[in-house]
Amino acid sequence: MGALSHVVVDWGTSSFRLWALDRAGHVLGERRSAQGLAASGVEGFETVLESHLGALGVGDGVPVMMCGMVGSRSGWVEAAYLDAPVRLDELAARGTHVPSAHRLIRILPGIAQRDPAHPDVIRGEETQVLALARRGHSGLACLPGTHSKWVELRDGAVEQFVTFMTGELFQLLRERSVLAPALQGATPVDPAAPDFAAGVAEALAAPASIGNALFALRAGWLLADRPADAALARLSGLLIGLEIAGARARLGAMAAVTLIASGPSAALYRQALAIAGLAVPDELDAEDCVRRGLHEAARIAFRLERVTP
Amino acid sequence: MGALSHVVVDWGTSSFRLWALDRAGHVLGERRSAQGLAASGVEGFETVLESHLGALGVGDGVPVMMCGMVGSRSGWVEAAYLDAPVRLDELAARGTHVPSAHRLIRILPGIAQRDPAHPDVIRGEETQVLALARRGHSGLACLPGTHSKWVELRDGAVEQFVTFMTGELFQLLRERSVLAPALQGATPVDPAAPDFAAGVAEALAAPASIGNALFALRAGWLLADRPADAALARLSGLLIGLEIAGARARLGAMAAVTLIASGPSAALYRQALAIAGLAVPDELDAEDCVRRGLHEAARIAFRLERVTP
Incomplete structure (x- = not known):
């Protein structure tokens, strides 16, 4: 394990998951709670985040990369959608800046499909496919959930996606x-x-x-x-x-x-x-993927040197 | 208008509709309320019915024909389903007897389709197609609703039906x-x-x-x-x-x-x-149909002479 490098957070409507990582993406510490958007909006997003960071002993200056509904209109700071098709490394580079006296904080944008016949949005799950994109993956990914997503990747870009309720x-x-x-x-x-x-x-x-x-x-x-x-x-x-x-x-x-x-x-x-x-030639754990995707995004956004794990 | 002959009631989950009719089915009086199943179960079904009859001045001895969820397991008396295909006059003749000191009361049975691949039930709406059946109708009827019904009639019988939520x-x-x-x-x-x-x-x-x-x-x-x-x-x-x-x-x-x-x-x-x-060659009002269907059922069940309106 290396030294603490950065922190990644998946902050959704009803859950909060945080990992402290070293440069290679190894997990040094982890926090989970039910402090989703509604709860955190009342308590204050920065208060919630800093209290979890404090509990892990993460000091000022350590940067944080986030994804999920925390970037929605009713979240902390709105991270505007990028339009599909979009390269996933572009997504990582265009995270929205969140003002903070303690550290650099970025929220990844979601992706929008503005086709008037089939408008669609994705926010959070795109981070899970960042892990695939790093491998230059092309093909289809299915992400089951409250709103399941089917994402078509082509050479590291999200070509299109479809949501089902x-x-x-x-x-x-x-x-x-x-x-x-x-x-x-x-x-x-x-x-x-x-x-x-x-x-x-x-x-x-x-x-x-x-x-x-x-x-x-x-x-x-x-x-x-x-x-x-x-x-x-x-x-x-x-x-x-x-x-x-x-x-x-x-x-x-x-x-x-x-x-x-x-x-x-x-x-x-x-x-x-x-x-x-x-056929399902590849099956990945969604939680692993979101952590790895956030790590990959942090590496790009915070210009961290790639370290071979 | 003729003299009061009988009363018909459509008693559903959330509504109660009652009509006092003469032999030809002309409406002599009418009552409506939101006393559906839940409310009536507490107050007592007989109390609710008799209070509406009293309000219209309907004396003892006048028979009552009912349909709808009042005949379900959680209703007044369960009127067991008849299996499709079933002739609609058979439905009318096999109403369930409801014990009462005041009058003859019958509840029309619903219809069941016991096909294990596509089980289905109808209770209430079948009465609306009784009005069609009297004319020896064959064909398809669409009855929109909370649970829409598509009913296939053949020579006065319900051949099959399909419910959609x-x-x-x-x-x-x-x-x-x-x-x-x-x-x-x-x-x-x-x-x-x-x-x-x-x-x-x-x-x-x-x-x-x-x-x-x-x-x-x-x-x-x-x-x-x-x-x-x-x-x-x-x-x-x-x-x-x-x-x-x-x-x-x-x-x-x-x-x-x-x-x-x-x-x-x-x-x-x-x-x-x-x-x-x-094509929609024929469009009928659902409320007219349920009243006419109940009238037709009462005529058969209570052996009332048919009177040309």
């Missing part, structure tokens, strides 16, 4: 819809559950019927007392299958995709992509 | 999702709005991409300050277009559909069906 639809339907009673008490979805696979296959085969396939979860519960676990697995499969069908509709035929995911969604997407006949 | 998705997305800020303050959707038509056309052309088309409403707001009226019109168009695409996927090619709707949804669906190239 998959995770948010899942939560809304699970908690707030007429399906809630049919899903109550369900355990986390097992990627090997036959109902998950059936849901994926059904949505791939008949994406247009999703509004009916969803209601069938209620009808199956009313008529056949279908267990909550099966219904939740099917709901998850339907929505992920719909996302894959949508990605194909928007991005055209595809053979392989890099999966960048963390936690339970990694296994679910791996399984769903296999059902859709898509 | 269109109205519920609209409400969830409008009020509870990340789209809410982009839709805030919007006026009711104008069926002639170009964004409504664009949404319908987009969902018909690319139903699989719905999860992305929805997010684009947020992106269009973030990037181009797209007005709330336009975004709401597009959301409505997208979801109704998706429903029509789904109905085609489930029911096969179709040329014409009878529209049974009330209020603003009638004009929106009329416009969306036209964009989809579907």
Whole structure:
């Protein structure tokens, strides 16, 4: 391990993750909290950041690179979107300066697609693909989430991307819809559950019927007392299958995709992509990627010498 | 107008509508309230019903025919589903008896489709198509709503039906999702709005991409300050277009559909069906239909002589 060089922060709507790194990107210290945008807006963004830095003994002068919703209109300082296509090293070089008496602080911009027929934005997840871009990667990456992103890279640039509301639809339907009673008490979805696979296959085969396939979860519960676990697995499969069908509709035929995911969604997407006949030659942990991407951005922005780890 | 013959009630999750009719089905009196299932369960279903009957001066002995969620598991008395295909006069004849010291009371059963691949249920809307069935109608009817129903009639029987969660998705997305800020303050959707038509056309052309088309409403707001009226019109168009695409996927090619709707949804669906190239040779008011259907059911169940109006 080397000496402390810089700090990177992924600051989202509902979470805060900070890593203190050496020049090679090794983790020297780490902080996590639920101090997302709403909480931090009240407490003060600088107060929240400095208290975490203080807890790790990070002194003044150590620069900080951040990404995520902290750069949105309702964040600390707005980091305006760059337009796609955009090179990822350009993204790193054009971080927004955040005034601070303690240190250099930059927030990475998100990326916008201003096509009036399909406007789209990405803020935070682009940092995860910075790690791929460093390798001059071309190809497609799938980043599951509340708002899943499918990102097409070409020679280290984000060529285009597509967002799907998959995770948010899942939560809304699970908690707030007429399906809630049919899903109550369900355990986390097992990627090997036959109902998950059936849901994926059904949505791939008949994406247009999703509004009916969803209601069938209620009808199956009313008529056949279908267990909550099966219904939740099917709901998850339907929505992920719909996302894959949508990605194909928007991005055209595809053979392989890099999966960048963390936690339970990694296994679910791996399984769903296999059902859709898509190869996943590379699977990366989303949290590793955001840390590595931020490190790469810090290296470029703060003109740190590259050190072979 | 003839003398008071019987009373019909449409009792749903959130509303209560009652009509006092003569033998020919002419309306002699009417009551409406927001005493849906939850409210009535507390107060007592019989208390609620008798208080409305008392207010109209309806004495003991006058029979009552009801339909809707009052016959569900959480209603007054459960009226078990009949399996499709089912003749609509059979539905009328097999209403569930509700014990009462005051009068004969029956609740119409809903209809179930027990196909394990596509289970479905209908409870309430089937009464609206009773009015069509009396004419020995064959064909397709579209009944917009929180849970829209597409019902295929053949010679006075419900052959099959398909439910879509269109109205519920609209409400969830409008009020509870990340789209809410982009839709805030919007006026009711104008069926002639170009964004409504664009949404319908987009969902018909690319139903699989719905999860992305929805997010684009947020992106269009973030990037181009797209007005709330336009975004709401597009959301409505997208979801109704998706429903029509789904109905085609489930029911096969179709040329014409009878529209049974009330209020603003009638004009929106009329416009969306036209964009989809579907003829609407017949358009009926949903409230008229439920009253006429209940009247028809009462005539059969209570063995009332048919009187030419």
